[in-house]
Amino acid sequence: MKNENIAGIILAGGSSKRLGRPKQLLDWFGKSFINQVIKVAINVNLNPVIVVTGACYQEVEKNIENKNVIITRNLNWQSGQSSSIKKGIIALSSKSQAFLFLLCDQPQVPEELITEIMKKSSSEDAEIVTTRVGNKTCPPILFKPNCISELLALEGDKGGKELIDKFKTATVDWEDRRILLDSDTNDDYRKLIKAYENK
Numbered sequence: 001m002k003n004e005n006i007a008g009i010i011l012a013g014g015s016s017k018r019l020g021r022p023k024q025l026l027d028w029f030g031k032s033f034i035n036q037v038i039k040v041a042i043n044v045n046l047n048p049v050i051v052v053t054g055a056c057y058q059e060v061e062k063n064i065e066n067k068n069v070i071i072t073r074n075l076n077w078q079s080g081q082s083s084s085i086k087k088g089i090i091a092l093s094s095k096s097q098a099f100l101f102l103l104c105d106q107p108q109v110p111e112e113l114i115t116e117i118m119k120k121s122s123s124e125d126a127e128i129v130t131t132r133v134g135n136k137t138c139p140p141i142l143f144k145p146n147c148i149s150e151l152l153a154l155e156g157d158k159g160g161k162e163l164i165d166k167f168k169t170a171t172v173d174w175e176d177r178r179i180l181l182d183s184d185t186n187d188d189y190r191k192l193i194k195a196y197e198n199k
Contacts, residue, residue, distance in 0.1 A: 006118055006142070007096040008046030009088035010037050010069075012104035013054025013077040018184050022056040025063055026189060028107040029196070033183075035065050036107035042066060044114045046100060050091045052084040080157035089151055100142040101160055105183050108196060109140060113179070116172045117142050126170035128163060133174050137161055 012034055016023035024034040031039065034051070041049045049069045053060050054077025061071055072091040076083045085101070092099055098121050102109065113131065120129045121142050129142040141160050143151065150163050178196065183189040 005093070005095050005097050006046055006121065007092055007099040008041035008049045008102055009085075009092075009099055010034070010041065010049065010051045010102045010104055011081065011084045011088065012037075012060060013052050013057075013074045013084040013087075014081075014105075015055035015077070019186065019189070022059055023105045023183055024053075024056070024060045026183060031107075032063050033107045034060060034063060034104050037102050037104055037109070038064065038066050038069055040107075040109060040111055040114065041102060042068075044111050044118065046114070048093060048096075050088050052088045052091075054084060080155070081159050082154035082156055085154060085159065086152055089148055096145070098142055098144050100140050103139050106139060106179065108181065108192065109179055110176075113172065113174055114140055116174075120170050120172055124170045125168065127167035128160075128169040130161075130164065130169060130171050131174055131179070132171045133177055133180055136180065137164065137171075138180060 012024045026033045028036040051069050051071050052074050053071060054074040057073050070091055072087050074084045074087040117129050117140060127144045127146050130137050131140055147163055147167055181192045181195060183192055
């Protein structure tokens, strides 16, 4: 991107309690979820790419193939997603002019969507760029540095969506509803894989 250093922060600290095994290590057509999300982040030139681990950190960190990512460990992961958000922000470089949050359980997020978000970030005077599918706001979401103090003030399981009404926000509308699919349970995971088997 022109004159912009956009970092990627991959949130991979959850315990996958309902699934019963680490979501980060589920298979995505030959790659683990975490490695697929890292691959996408690297391919769209997010720099640096920060991975926030937490629950099952030993297994997850051992599984990470790309050694050029920054791994930051959230030992306070049980207090909710906000603690991982804070860890990721603390690991940011002062050179980052924006940063984009990705979830390790969204391996289906395409490079094209992230590229659209980055383009909108550089072309519009907005502090936040969100993804919208229909009337639903979802990750990935990009933030500018002016949002940092508010993000660091988040508590519990609250995420970046809490800031949308507080800052000027631009939106990328995305038609493929499959990015809303998750892997909270084994049934969810099967549905996700089935939705992409014949991409």
